Amino acid sequence: MTKVLITGGAGFIGSTLAEALLERGDEVIVFDDFSNGKIQNLSRVRKQIKIVKGDVRNLEDLRAATKHVDEIFHLAVKNLRVSLVQPIPVHDVNTTGTLNVCIVAKENRKKLKRLVFTSTGEVYGLAQYFPIDVNHPYGSTNVYAASKVAGEMYIKTYYHLYKIPSVIVRLFNTYGPRSVRTGYAEVIPKFVNRVRKGLPPIIHGDGKQTRDFTYVSDIVSGIISASECDELVGDAVNLGSGKETSINELAETIIQIYGKEGKIKPKHTKPRIGDLRRSVADISKASRLFGYKPKVPLKLGLKKYAEWLAVNS
Ligand SMILES: NC(=O)c1ccc[n+]([C@@H]2O[C@H](COP(=O)([O-])OP(=O)(O)OC[C@H]3O[C@@H](n4cnc5c(N)ncnc54)[C@H](O)[C@@H]3O)[C@@H](O)[C@H]2O)c1
Structure with missing residues (x-):
């Protein structure tokens, strides 16, 4: 049985992902500090999963929770709206938190089969052309987007240095x-x-x-398909409606x-x-690689x- 850990698993997308991974037959651990996520979001699956209250800013919390996991889905976040009023906690959670996830992924690399990072279409900033494909250069119009660009760079760095088998999914609304x-x-x-x-x-x-705008069940099935796609390791893909x-x-x-x-x-x-x-979003890469179709x-x-x-x- 595949053992998966979802950071931010008590949130909107994370809790939907927890249900879907349970349905896939996985052993699911939700790791969340409950700053925005809610235990009620997990009410349908609460008895079948393990819930760990922890903070991605704390390396020890993460280290303890990620021991022996096969896959990590890293969703924990402080969002765009928060970044407009509290940039430092947004940087700490989204950037330092992602570096911490990379560090524990490296420590666990003998067992780890996948690290999935949920990034955002915001990393393209003020786009130069539409629809926006994954080769569009980075831009940033807010601290949230900048923190996600930095998170992506850590994910890419750990892939290049230590071959951490990571996949970046850039979600649109x-x-x-x-x-x-x-x-x-x-x-x-x-x-x-x-x-x-x-x-x-x-x-x-x-x-x-x-x-x-994309409905959450379409995004979640896209995240799972992206995680299962070997061709995407070390790479990024857009998930949206197109x-x-x-x-x-x-x-x-x-x-x-x-x-x-x-x-x-x-x-x-x-x-x-x-x-x-x-x-x-230009979603043609996801369609081509794993038949993604909202x-x-x-x-x-x-x-x-x-x-x-x-x-x-
Ligand atoms: N919802 C969207 O439209 C959208 C669009 C693009 C990208 N994304 C990305 O998808 C992911 C999930 O977003 P969401 O909409 O479900 O957000 P959400 O706020 O509902 O979920 C985020 C979860 O992270 C948890 N969290 C926050 N700080 C934490 C910390 N320090 N340690 C541990 N857990 C912490 C929160 O409690 C919450 O449960 C995020 O990475 C986000 O950037 C979402």
Whole structure:
């Protein structure tokens, strides 16, 4: 049986990944400091997995938890919104935390078969062309993105120095159950939570900025397929939908789902610093290497998310 450890496994994507890896037949260890993740996210699988409360900034915590694991999925993060107000903890968790993961991977390299690092489409910064492929140069418009570029460089360095069998997956905007409204929430939880209460979604700027939205089950199956792809070792791949949606279109779709057309109109406020104007992934490498093909269209995914929220908040 493959023994896997997921850092950030109590979070939105990590808990969905924990369920999927359990379904694959793995022995699953979740490693999380519960700063943003929740034990309820693991309620379906709690009895079948091991949960370790620990901090990726603490090498000893990680060393103890990763002994004898076959695969590490490194998802623990402090996100973009946090980075706008607290850059140092974001650097510590995302960059130092990733170096720590590399160090324990090296210590465990006789047994370790895979180290997967969840990076982000934000590492391309203000892109020079669209859709953005994995050969696009690095850029960065915020501290979160910079911390992920640094994390990727550590992963690549440990691959080159010690042949740590790593794979980098650059995720674009992901949504779905367990993505919740916090002070730092992403656009979909924010809009859905306002529209369901009859309030207008608040759009920063003109709303013509675009994003690539993917339902969480598609992202998780992409992460697993990428981890199983030998050709990807030492390399990176984009995971997204490959479709570009404007924030105005997103707001309108959510308004339609709640049957509030004509009753609610989005409100526009000033643009947010560091926001990208366009974002859309070229997913052809993932399609070619492991047949990646997202299955859930945006409107259906948003409906599923709305249904989940109706019973979970
Ligand atoms: N959600 C998205 O749209 C998106 C897009 C691109 C990339 N990603 C990447 O996917 C990964 C998962 O993101 P998510 O949306 O599930 O975020 P999340 O915030 O829901 O999950 C992150 C988890 O990391 C944990 N964590 C934070 N600091 C920690 C620390 N010091 N030690 C141990 N655990 C710690 C949190 O408690 C949380 O459970 C991240 O690496 C993120 O950068 C996500």
